Amino acid sequence: MADSHARHWHPTAAYLYVLHLDGLALAWEYLRRHPDYWQDWVCRPQRPDAAQHWGLRLLEDPALDAREAHPIWFPDAQGVHLYPDVDSIPGVTLFTLWRIPGEKSLIHDGVRLVLRVRWLGGCLRLALAPGLADGMAYVYAVRAGTDLLAHAQALALELNKLSLTSDAIPNAVVRPRPALSALQEMHTLQALDATLAGASLRDIAEGLFGPKAVARDWHADGALRARMRRLVRRGETLMRGGYRRLAQLPKPIQGRSSPPEKRP
Numbered sequence: 001m002a003d004s005h006a007r008h009w010h011p012t013a014a015y016l017y018v019l020h021l022d023g024l025a026l027a028w029e030y031l032r033r034h035p036d037y038w039q040d041w042v043c044r045p046q047r048p049d050a051a052q053h054w055g056l057r058l059l060e061d062p063a064l065d066a067r068e069a070h071p072i073w074f075p076d077a078q079g080v081h082l083y084p085d086v087d088s089i090p091g092v093t094l095f096t097l098w099r100i101p102g103e104k105s106l107i108h109d110g111v112r113l114v115l116r117v118r119w120l121g122g123c124l125r126l127a128l129a130p131g132l133a134d135g136m137a138y139v140y141a142v143r144a145g146t147d148l149l150a151h152a153q154a155l156a157l158e159l160n161k162l163s164l165t166s167d168a169i170p171n172a173v174v175r176p177r178p179a180l181s182a183l184q185e186m187h188t189l190q191a192l193d194a195t196l197a198g199a200s201l202r203d204i205a206e207g208l209f210g211p212k213a214v215a216r217d218w219h220a221d222g223a224l225r226a227r228m229r230r231l232v233r234r235g236e237t238l239m240r241g242g243y244r245r246l247a248q249l250p251k252p253i254q255g256r257s258s259p260p261e262k263r264p
Helices: 004-009 012-020 023-031 035-042 148-162 180-196 201-209 211-217 223-246
Strands: 080-084 103-108 113-119 122-128 138-142
Touching (some): 004 180, 023 122, 201 211, 201 223
Antiparallel strands (some): 103 113
């Protein structure tokens, strides 16, 4: 039985925010749980190059979850860059920071200024070119690659949701039932936290599905026990390098905290 004082993972309601995270935010949730990442954060003055080892431009505080943290991935395959339009035409949309709806955060990563915009049900990250100023015509740029069309389609979808010319966002939005994949991420993170706290598979099952369900369905070769094993294995795989796929980062150099990746 796990120490009851270590059951910070037990309230499922504390993980509901995970249902609305995108791939980059989920990647951070798995990375920030890695014990070696915590060690690098504590010893960051002595390890100035540790961030790139983890796929970041700068180390971010692992105590902050995806709602508060501002991790800057390197290289940022999903990043969108804004540049001044040197060949603009009359009537184009101008860059006006305060007319962009949603919660805005500006972060300088040592190389560029990054604007993160969050709104109900979405998040967009924009890298601002040094010459871009308020009131200027601007253009979007995405990193070239074989999946350029997919990036362009995803960008168009997010921009349509954001509606940059809108004056405000609605006070309430009706959302569909969370997808099964979102529920899986929530359960995986909860199971991972439980494992790191020393909980047994049965403890985890009771925390996720309740003691009654466990008393009824917990068997040596039962489906519930097998499901718990898969969740724990998936969480550990994502924490120990698998998060890079969520953030669309290249494979890491093999080392202390980068064992050969397995598909979660």
